[in-house]
Amino acid sequence: MTRIAFIGLGIMGLPMAKNLISAGHDVVGFNRSRGAVDALVEAGGTGAASIAEAVAGADIVATMVPDSADVEAVVGGSEGVFAHAQKGAVWIDFSSIRPDVSARLAEAAAEAGLRALDAPVSGGEAGAIEGVLSIMIGGDEAVVEEVRPVLEAVGKTIVRVGPAGSGQTVKAANQLIVAGTIELVAEALVFLEAYGVDTTSAVEVLAGGLAGNRILDRKAASMIKREFEPGFRIDLHHKDMGIVTSAAREAGVHIPLGALTAQLMGAARQKGYGSLDHSGLLLLVEELSGRASKA
Structure with a gap:
């Protein structure tokens, strides 16, 4: 069992988090609207009232939010992922954002002691529900292989395409x-x-x-x-x-x-x-x- 913090439980994030629960992982979810958190709890997950609470003790932090600014807001600042996640944790950003922002945030993650993968997905809501998303990954190959079992719980086609930012490209x-x-x-x-x-x-x-x-x-x-x-x-x-x-x-x-x-x-x-x-x-x-x- 891997402890996973999942931040962003929208149309894509919630079914992905549910599939991680079904695969046997311990999933703690955070979302701005409480209804999505309640839905995760009903599926067997744990709800968090803040990002700091969600990422505490997590082996993997997953983010799935709408845009570049949203990712920056979630990971940065005194209340963000980088300030509270444990050293050595893997940060997987499933969001679709600008490649240059993704590469810059990967550097910031490394400075905070985290290992970053940009892993945007394709397949839409149906693919998220069915757990058959296509995942294009930028980052270190060894880290990708380390978390592959987690990725396989949400995706079917999982391919590392290059260094940080490449997944977003x-x-x-x-x-x-x-x-x-x-x-x-x-x-x-x-x-x-x-x-x-x-x-x-x-x-x-x-x-x-x-x-x-x-x-x-x-x-x-x-x-x-x-x-x-x-x-x-x-x-x-x-x-x-x-x-x-x-x-x-x-x-x-x-x-x-x-x-x-x-x-x-x-x-x-x-x-x-x-x-x-x-x-x-x-x-x-x-x-x-x-x-x-x-x-």
Whole structure:
């Protein structure tokens, strides 16, 4: 049994923490809203009233919060992880943040006596619930192997991709691909509907050919029904597209389709769709096409 402090029990964090409990680990959770902590306790975990209480005696500290500033707030300061976690503990940041911030925080963690891994995930809420997330990891290979049993409780594809910050770079590429694919699937569905095609049948045959992809598999059915209960919100994907466009600019890499998709994601957010699942981009495509939503 490993004692794990899990900070950030949102759409992704709570099911991940529950899977760690199911795997036999001692999980102490902290979240700003008490309801998520209560849900963890009901699943067999322990609730903490503060970060300091959560990380006391923990072998591993896991964080899963929305953005770079949130991670900095959680780990820094007199009440943060770095000030209270025991020396030698492993800090695994499952959040999706800027690669440069991740690399800088890894250095700060080392100064505090912690060993840091940036380990952003892909797979959405369904992947978190099923424990089959794809985890892209930056950090020391020996540390990755040490905590692999813990990672295997929440993920299926677990790959170290390089030194500190590398996991976040790969996650940015992941979000670039996912956003672009969602936009193209949305355009295809609106196009098919305009011609009166049975979209469910169309998706079945498209998914079996070269156009097949995970978005068709996991999202198309709900997109057709105009059901956009968030597994991953447009607000968060908008944030991630800001990360990838900024990182690409710093590297001198041109991503014309990615930049356009980032603008579309931002437009959907401005339209008031930010709290919807990122597949809600379909609503923007409908508006741009002058077609009334079926929602």
